[in-house]
Amino acid sequence: MAEQETTALTTEEKIKEAATKIFIEKGFSATRTRDIAMEAGINLALLNYYFRSKEKLFEVVMTESLQLFLVGLEEILNDVNTVLKDKIAGIAIHYVDLLKKYPDLPLFILSEVKANPSWLEANSNVREMLTQSNFYKQLEATTQKKVEPLHFLMNLLGVLVFPFVASPVLTGTEAADKAEFNQLMEERKYWIPIWMEAMLKTLSA
Amino acid sequence: MAEQETTALTTEEKIKEAATKIFIEKGFSATRTRDIAMEAGINLALLNYYFRSKEKLFEVVMTESLQLFLVGLEEILNDVNTVLKDKIAGIAIHYVDLLKKYPDLPLFILSEVKANPSWLEANSNVREMLTQSNFYKQLEATTQKKVEPLHFLMNLLGVLVFPFVASPVLTGTEAADKAEFNQLMEERKYWIPIWMEAMLKTLSA
DNA sequence: CCTCAGGTTAATCAAATGATTAACTGAAAT
DNA sequence: ATTTCAGTTAATCATTTGATTAACCTGAGG
Structure with a gap:
């Protein structure tokens, strides 16, 4: 949702992009943090390292999605x-x-x-x-x-x-x-x- | 969705009613079979006894929901x-x-x-x-x-x-x-x- | 070179969750 | 009275899943 210049996304950004894609596609309950990690090409632990929890990560995605829509x-x-x-x-x-x-x-x-x-x-x-x-x-x-x-x-x-x-x-x-x-x-x-x-x-x- | 006369629902019907309510309210992924069992006032094992699996039960609910809508x-x-x-x-x-x-x-x-x-x-x-x-x-x-x-x-x-x-x-x-x-x-x-x-x-x- | 802190990983934990098991009940059939 | 069988239950299993841990890179600063 917040694109970098062309390539070279930061790890935190890669996670957020992946989370955005999968959360929006499948909703909160149906997405597994492992799916997000795989989509982002990172280790599962990194997700919690950067965002503390699935809920916190979702909060970021949801806030940006609402902004994007409005x-x-x-x-x-x-x-x-x-x-x-x-x-x-x-x-x-x-x-x-x-x-x-x-x-x-x-x-x-x-x-x-x-x-x-x-x-x-x-x-x-x-x-x-x-x-x-x-x-x-x-x-x-x-x-x-x-x-x-x-x-x-x-x-x-x-x-x-x-x-x-x-x-x-x-x-x-x-x-x-x-x-x-x-x-x-x-x-x-x-x-x-x-x-x-x-x-x-x-x-x- | 398929009401009995007034009271006295069969156990299978109670499960289906509860499942219909909760599935429609929360969707497949967000509902727990335990929630359905509790809502129906039955033991969790009975759900699998009558419907084999969460998916099979959902299939029944989904089919009836589509019919109801159409x-x-x-x-x-x-x-x-x-x-x-x-x-x-x-x-x-x-x-x-x-x-x-x-x-x-x-x-x-x-x-x-x-x-x-x-x-x-x-x-x-x-x-x-x-x-x-x-x-x-x-x-x-x-x-x-x-x-x-x-x-x-x-x-x-x-x-x-x-x-x-x-x-x-x-x-x-x-x-x-x-x-x-x-x-x-x-x-x-x-x-x-x-x-x-x-x-x-x-x-x- | 050494250190040290942020980033990363594999392994593991603990709770949640769908499913099964084995035992028990009661009523209908014999 | 005994058998039988659908219905029911508590306990348990196995897997999934979110989260944590402890170790290990790696590169910038001293």
Whole structure:
């Protein structure tokens, strides 16, 4: 997650990279510290030497994963120079690009936050960041008390994130399927703002 | 998942109920057979007596979970007497009711299918069932080759299922939050068909 | 050269965990 | 009354797994 120049990762970094990969792929409970050590090409004891415990190492990975998922979002949400549709477009582009790169990130975060909800309170309160944002105020202005703006936030996250969460169910396992899937996701950068606007327009009818 | 009349569950049923509860709540890797035995109020050895192994027991739970998630869907999708919007309304009502009852079901299925994709091929091929359905043909007719109909399938599932998957992140942990959340989900039975239609209309513009 | 501290390793520990064993119970069958 | 057998239990096993230990490099500083 925090790449070095090209090669030559420090041992501590190699462990963190390996842990990030495997934790995100399999979740906390299903990963063995030995798997991480093997992936990192280091002796198992080194993992504990650098990170004290599996939990501590996971904490590092989880914190960085949450940051990775949330970084860049706040500025889009609170840009006073963009209207609602522009923000939606910005979010769509940002997240399609991010999730094409890290498709397992959402399911990982959702699973681990469910298993241990304190992750959210500890690292950054997503709920407040969303509901206090300029984006949310614009949403409230648009919906004009006719419908909970939260509905549209769920809709946006649903159309944006859910395909990645559900891709193991919706797409095949072959490489061609993956390419086709990414193509679809790319198309969604264009369509999601249009769809969201159409949904919001159902209020003025 | 398969309730007896009122009380008096057979030992085998008690184990299966307990296993279903805990597996769905925590996933395969994070659940201990001892937890299941304790939840069922039985001796640990009985679990292996009746189900041979943790894996075999999980297989039973997973198969029933997939059935629970898919039962009733096929008839809605292939009802020749309903137009697209009616089917969407039927799906929305069906899944809001189901997921209010079993809110952890989607994240469980998505996680375990990702960990072991063969579950889908083994039990019932969801992808074929969807893409071969009358619903999908109606979707194709409506989109008229302008956009992949798969987009709208993802949109529907996204707005319908994602809120439940993300509820640990989006809602608080208190009981009041849960009631409020369920109220929102209830409202979505009404709105989702309207929103989906609005999204589909973006093609004719 | 010697030292010494950080880095690394093989070996091992202790607890957790899935599974099995052997004995016991009670009720139905003979 | 005895046998039999599914159901149940406490105890134990064997493996996995997170963590520690003690030894051993290695290279910078004296």
